[in-house]
Amino acid sequence: MGSGSGVSREILRLAIPSLGAMVAQPLFLLTDAAMVGTLGTTAVAGLALAGTVVQTVVGVLIFLTYATTPLVSRRRGAGDEAGALAAGINGVWIALVVGVVLAIGVGAASTRLVSLFGADATVTAAAAEFLAISAVGIPAMLVTLAATGFLRGFGDARTPLAVAVVGFVANAGLNALLIFAAGWGLAGSAWGSVIATYLMAAALLYPVIRRAHRAHSRLLPGRDSLIAVGHSASWLLLRTLSLRVSMVAYVAVATSLGTEALAASHIVSTIVGLLALILDALEVPAQALVGESLGASDVPRTHAMARTITRMAVATGFVVGVGLAASASVIPVLFTRDAAVATMITGALWVVAAALPLAGYVFAWDGILIGAGDSRYLAGAGVVNLLVALPGFVVVFVNGNGLWGIIALQIVWSVLYMGARALTLGRRARGDAWMRIGHDRMAATSA
Numbered sequence: 001m002g003s004g005s006g007v008s009r010e011i012l013r014l015a016i017p018s019l020g021a022m023v024a025q026p027l028f029l030l031t032d033a034a035m036v037g038t039l040g041t042t043a044v045a046g047l048a049l050a051g052t053v054v055q056t057v058v059g060v061l062i063f064l065t066y067a068t069t070p071l072v073s074r075r076r077g078a079g080d081e082a083g084a085l086a087a088g089i090n091g092v093w094i095a096l097v098v099g100v101v102l103a104i105g106v107g108a109a110s111t112r113l114v115s116l117f118g119a120d121a122t123v124t125a126a127a128a129e130f131l132a133i134s135a136v137g138i139p140a141m142l143v144t145l146a147a148t149g150f151l152r153g154f155g156d157a158r159t160p161l162a163v164a165v166v167g168f169v170a171n172a173g174l175n176a177l178l179i180f181a182a183g184w185g186l187a188g189s190a191w192g193s194v195i196a197t198y199l200m201a202a203a204l205l206y207p208v209i210r211r212a213h214r215a216h217s218r219l220l221p222g223r224d225s226l227i228a229v230g231h232s233a234s235w236l237l238l239r240t241l242s243l244r245v246s247m248v249a250y251v252a253v254a255t256s257l258g259t260e261a262l263a264a265s266h267i268v269s270t271i272v273g274l275l276a277l278i279l280d281a282l283e284v285p286a287q288a289l290v291g292e293s294l295g296a297s298d299v300p301r302t303h304a305m306a307r308t309i310t311r312m313a314v315a316t317g318f319v320v321g322v323g324l325a326a327s328a329s330v331i332p333v334l335f336t337r338d339a340a341v342a343t344m345i346t347g348a349l350w351v352v353a354a355a356l357p358l359a360g361y362v363f364a365w366d367g368i369l370i371g372a373g374d375s376r377y378l379a380g381a382g383v384v385n386l387l388v389a390l391p392g393f394v395v396v397f398v399n400g401n402g403l404w405g406i407i408a409l410q411i412v413w414s415v416l417y418m419g420a421r422a423l424t425l426g427r428r429a430r431g432d433a434w435m436r437i438g439h440d441r442m443a444a445t446s447a
Helices: 004-037 041-060 068-077 081-108 110-115 121-153 158-181 186-214 223-256 259-280 283-295 299-327 339-371 375-399 402-429
Strands: none
Touching (some): 004 121, 004 158, 004 186, 004 259, 041 081, 041 110, 041 121, 041 186, 041 259, 068 339, 081 110, 081 186, 110 121, 121 186, 223 375, 259 299, 299 339, 375 402
16 A cells, blocks of 8 residues: 555545546536626526536436546556556447437427426526437547546546547637527527537547557447446446436425525525536545555455545535635626626525535545445435435425525535435445455446
């Protein structure tokens, strides 16, 4: 086992570039929100509803990254390079097929999907237009997730970073061109993001194909690796689905509080998503390095990784929380000219700031258990966490109103729901049942 500073360096080697890569998506959303904000509150609210549907679809399928990274890294740790390549390539194939099916389904049902939120007719129409266009980009979004998981499993966090930076610049330029110069309005924002996403997917597929070609590995899917990816992904899908249901509940309650609350909640969620990626970046080394060390049967190194990642995540949550609290009254002016919306944003951000250290602990152990392949426990815990939080959402839905309604909603999400996640993860962290060693975790997850 290496020194504590050596473990920290290993973690930061993956975490820092991963942070830059992951920041791209919320920056896409922030750029969209800032540009669309000039079109009026209705456009922002429409973007919020359509964005929730797209983010839910893509977010539920984040297992394409989370299942691929630990499978690849565990097999690498065990010395099975061919098996690692096969697992990663099959993850990309699954992403492509699922993405095409979802693109067709979401595009065809765009109006019905956004109407479920119960917004007024103008907001629903704007959201439906944005969603129908955005659905075209779903295959590229999912391939990007899987290819990123492939590369991280091989310890390459720099390529996704480079692609993300180029993608962000392309997205901003295309949005400005299509929204303002071409005069396409909200539709221009959707098309700009779709084009940028396909450019990113193509750029990430190139190193995947090149690595497989150098190793003389087949690019077609293989049965055994498909089963391994599918088995791990099935539990992670349930875990992620429970998380996304809570996010949809958040948006649904915000919608019931009125258009101003909905617009405020969208901006808060986008800001929180950006800040959370600072914590989420520590999940990448947790998944890759814990998987690799367990594959190599190195238990002491696994313990060292878990301890260090947890300390770093909680400390980071505290520092980010202090910064957010200090700037909570300034941030809203970047996104809205509506005084009521700005006040709601500030109140919600104070709640978020207070809860960020707790979120740091949650993010750390979520990543550790994913890296260990403990997806079955994560799935069960996710259902329990959701059942704890849902009554809180119902209370705010029935009794919420204005500023205090949006603050109460944020307390349900940041304190009640995140607290439940911390308790269930902490229960698992106290033992060693999650730490199974060896080449593959399939037998363990089905036990």
